Amino acid sequence: MAQVAIKKRKGILGALAFxxxxxxxxxxxxxxxxxxxxxxxxxxxxxxxxxxxxxxLSYFLVFIGSGMYLWKREKRDDLLAHSAAEIGVLFxxxxxxxxxxxxxxxxxVWWTWDARLTLTAILLLIYVGYxxxxxxxxxxxxxxxxxxxxxxxxxxxxxxxxMSVYWWRTLHQPPSILRPDKAPWENVxxxxxxxLAISFVxxxxxxxxxxxxxxxxxxxxxxxxxxxxxxxx
Amino acid sequence: MSAWGFVSxxxxxxxxxxxxxxxxxxxxxxxxxxDLDALRSTEATSSDAKK
Numbered sequence: 001m002a003q004v005a006i007k008k009r010k011g012i013l014g015a016l017a018f019x020x021x022x023x024x025x026x027x028x029x030x031x032x033x034x035x036x037x038x039x040x041x042x043x044x045x046x047x048x049x050x051x052x053x054x055x056x057l058s059y060f061l062v063f064i065g066s067g068m069y070l071w072k073r074e075k076r077d078d079l080l081a082h083s084a085a086e087i088g089v090l091f092x093x094x095x096x097x098x099x100x101x102x103x104x105x106x107x108x109v110w111w112t113w114d115a116r117l118t119l120t121a122i123l124l125l126i127y128v129g130y131x132x133x134x135x136x137x138x139x140x141x142x143x144x145x146x147x148x149x150x151x152x153x154x155x156x157x158x159x160x161x162x163m164s165v166y167w168w169r170t171l172h173q174p175p176s177i178l179r180p181d182k183a184p185w186e187n188v189x190x191x192x193x194x195x196l197a198i199s200f201v202x203x204x205x206x207x208x209x210x211x212x213x214x215x216x217x218x219x220x221x222x223x224x225x226x227x228x229x230x231x232x233x
Numbered sequence: 234m235s236a237w238g239f240v241s242x243x244x245x246x247x248x249x250x251x252x253x254x255x256x257x258x259x260x261x262x263x264x265x266x267x268d269l270d271a272l273r274s275t276e277a278t279s280s281d282a283k284k
Contacts, residue, residue: 216262227272
């Protein structure tokens with residue numbers, strides 16, 4: 001009975017994510033006006049900003065799950081951290097690719113060793129390392145503990161990424177949305193802000209759909225492992 | 234490449250990658266669920282046989 005309810009909830013979440021993503025795409029590509037300076041290339045930002053915010057959320061969950069695991073030693077916390085890290089890596093890699101495609105017509109280069117770009121690449125490497133570490137250490141508990149420490153340390157890179165545009169002279173422009181001195185609607189055209197908001201909601205719903213599936217996959221693997229151990233004993 | 238060319242490239246890569254990840258995740262999920270079901274039914278059969 002509980003399994004059916006979970007499946008139903010997951011189905012509803014998947015359907016909502018699909019609808020939000022479809023509306024977000026329509027708004028981003030059709031309704032939102034082109035940028036006065038960048039033209040249509042700016043539409044890449046409707047992917048770029050939601051993907052990096054989704055990646056940050058993912059690493060925040062890794063941070064929480066890792067901290068909780070080190071404190072309470074409960075498998076479900078480690079499972080949450082592991083699931084969130086895998087999806088976070090996907091969204092970080094996509095953020096870097098989108099930024100690179102946007103950078104070529106805007107800055108004239110696919111990549112530059114700018115502080116924000118470099119720190120984001122380091123963030124990706126840290127969490128790829130997190131996933132590799134888990135698969136390299138055979139003892140599951142040791143792997144989970146080592147990964148938890150890396151998951152917490154890796155999260156410290158996110159404030160550095162955010163502040164990098166203020167602390168160093170960078171090619172990457174300062175934030176347009178998360179600015180301390182101005183509200184987003186004072187700085188961005190309402191149609192652009194709406195496109196961004198809908199796109200972000202779509203990414204969030206999709207993220208939680210993927211996370212719920214990845215988490216359940218981890219739970220099932222854990223159950224298989226426990227049953228096999230019981231049979232062996 | 235035109236502005237829309239860059240936009241299409243970005244949107245294509247992003248949604249293509251997410252779709253591939255979703256398909257791979259669903260496959261892993263289905264195969265693990267099948268393994269778990271098989272294990273459960275084997276255990277149920279062996280416990281019935283013991284009775």
